[in-house]
Amino acid sequence: MCECKCESFSIMDLKTPRNVYLTAFYKRSFAFYTVKNRMPIILTTLIDTLVRNKSEIIEQYGKAAKDELKCIIGELSEFKYEIQTNKPLKLLSSETRDAKLYNEYIERLTAQEGTPPTHFHTIWLLTECYMYRRIRQMFELQKSLHNFDPFRSKKEEAYNTALPMIQEMGEHFLNVAQNDSDADKEEFISLLKLNLWGNKCDLSITLGKVEEKNTLFDTASLDRFVLCDHSEKIWEAVSNSTSSSIIGETHQSESNIIFDNAGYEVFTDLCLADYLVTKKLASSVRLYVKTIPWFISDVMTHDLRWTLEELKSSGNAALQALGERWSNYLTEGVWDVVESDFWTLPFDYTSMKQVEPTLYMKLGEAKAAIFKGDLNYRKLFGERNWDPATTVDEGLQGFHPTKLCILRTIKADIVCGLEEGLAEKVEAEDAKWMETGDWGLVQFSGKVVQIHGGAGEV
Numbered sequence: 077m078c079e080c081k082c083e084s085f086s087i088m089d090l091k092t093p094r095n096v097y098l099t100a101f102y103k104r105s106f107a108f109y110t111v112k113n114r115m116p117i118i119l120t121t122l123i124d125t126l127v128r129n130k131s132e133i134i135e136q137y138g139k140a141a142k143d144e145l146k147c148i149i150g151e152l153s154e155f156k157y158e159i160q161t162n163k164p165l166k167l168l169s170s171e172t173r174d175a176k177l178y179n180e181y182i183e184r185l186t187a188q189e190g191t192p193p194t195h196f197h198t199i200w201l202l203t204e205c206y207m208y209r210r211i212r213q214m215f216e217l218q219k220s221l222h223n224f225d226p227f228r229s230k231k232e233e234a235y236n237t238a239l240p241m242i243q244e245m246g247e248h249f250l251n252v253a254q255n256d257s258d259a260d261k262e263e264f265i266s267l268l269k270l271n272l273w274g275n276k277c278d279l280s281i282t283l284g285k286v287e288e289k290n291t292l293f294d295t296a297s298l299d300r301f302v303l304c305d306h307s308e309k310i311w312e313a314v315s316n317s318t319s320s321s322i323i324g325e326t327h328q329s330e331s332n333i334i335f336d337n338a339g340y341e342v343f344t345d346l347c348l349a350d351y352l353v354t355k356k357l358a359s360s361v362r363l364y365v366k367t368i369p370w371f372i373s374d375v376m377t378h379d380l381r382w383t384l385e386e387l388k389s390s391g392n393a394a395l396q397a398l399g400e401r402w403s404n405y406l407t408e409g410v411w412d413v414v415e416s417d418f419w420t421l422p423f424d425y426t427s428m429k430q431v432e433p434t435l436y437m438k439l440g441e442a443k444a445a446i447f448k449g450d451l452n453y454r455k456l457f458g459e460r461n462w463d464p465a466t467t468v469d470e471g472l473q474g475f476h477p478t479k480l481c482i483l484r485t486i487k488a489d490i491v492c493g494l495e496e497g498l499a500e501k502v503e504a505e506d507a508k509w510m511e512t513g514d515w516g517l518v519q520f521s522g523k524v525v526q527i528h529g530g531a532g533e534v
């Protein structure tokens with residue numbers, strides 16, 4: 077008998093079958109483990125943090141915050157109970173566009189299934205995204221705490237803990253950036269790998285625990301953990317300024333990065349973005365951030381600004397120089413921070429053309445888009461349990477706004493683009509290979525299909 081009440085709401089004691097959506101309905105899946113254990117722990121930790129920081133929050137946000145906090149804490153524990161007892165996902169009461177899209181989706185699924193989606197019985201992507209949207213709503217509907225980011229202190233702590241690594245990376249990167257030589261393949265690929273391993277630093281997988289991970293700098297010895305390595309293809313795509321793949325009227329020297337986590341990871345993202353412009357691989361970089369507190373550690377605009385201020389006041393010469401230089405990139409428009417609520421919807425990216433066509437077209441203006449992290453991976457590949465040998469292009473199921481560079485440490489049981497038999501080999505070596513972030517992917521898709529008439533393939 078299982079400790080949770082899952083016996084009472086019919087869970088299949090199976091691994092997720094091939095080609096179906098990831099869902100907590102299958103007991104031997106990471107989705108089940110997440111909904112049963114990780115999500116309630118995240119909520120409990122959040123409650124504890126709010127209780128612990130109550131006085132400070134009230135001091136900062138005023139007396140009214142006291143009752144608001146009480147209400148939020150109550151709602152968080154009620155919500156935890158809803159998850160643990162597999163209740164239907166309640167419609168959101170917020171009036172925002174994204175809340176409406178969540179609600180329409182829940183209603184559509186209800187109509188399709190004849191019964192409302194519940195936490196263990198629906199697509200994992202929905203239940204997990206919904207949790208963060210519900211948390212947001214609890215604050216959003218308050219007056220004083222309307223804009224409060226409950227994960228902010230965790231993100232700041234993660235940055236501070238990672239400071240030795242950030243310094244090491246910063247000093248290394250500044251040397252690279254300051255020499256006058258042209259872009260170099262080895263240098264670029266090495267940065268790409270540093271950037272990949274930066275994705276291990278994700279607070280939703282460590283349940284908010286911040287650790288120092290000095291090993292991430294040794295990319296050569298980590299190479300054997302990269303299960304699919306398209307670094308060379310990525311280099312060819314970003315270094316080819318006369319690419320024949322470009323269709324229509326595009327700003328082909330722009331690159332896009334769809335950020336994932338704050339702290340060390342975003343620092344490596346910024347180094348990569350800097351390399352792209354400094355070495356003239358791109359004339360500008362668009363940096364996509366989240367609009368709401370998301371999966372604990374995802375970057376929002378304020379996290380990015382905060383990081384730059386921290387760098388500038390760090391007392392470390394390299395970090396100060398980088399902080400100044402990156403702030404200037406933002407002021408001068410070399411970098412542009414872009415918010416879109418599409419990233420925090422519970423949809424996979426095949427829906428972008430329909431739900432957010434302008435975003436699809438914007439991505440299409442770029443020479444390439446770099447997607448960071450595990451959640452982006454799940455959304456790119458449609459949250460399905462693919463045969464791991466499925467090609468990257470097939471797994472993307474029509475999502476080809478521009479050339480895609482996909483960097484992810486594996487933290488969920490979904491993977492495409494592996495050589496036949498490799499998944500089985502890794503499984504034999506490490507039964508938890510799809511959960512820990514110890515294994516990585518550097519994948520590329522050169523196929524481009526634009527909407528508005530012009531379409532083509534590389």
Ligand SMILES: O=P(O)(O)OC[C@H]1O[C@](O)(CO)[C@@H](O)[C@@H]1O
Nearest residue numbers: 278280281449450451452487488
């Ligand atoms: O920060 P990342 O790399 O998107 O990882 C977060 C993801 O990892 C997980 O923790 C496991 O899949 C999810 O909860 C989430 O998809």
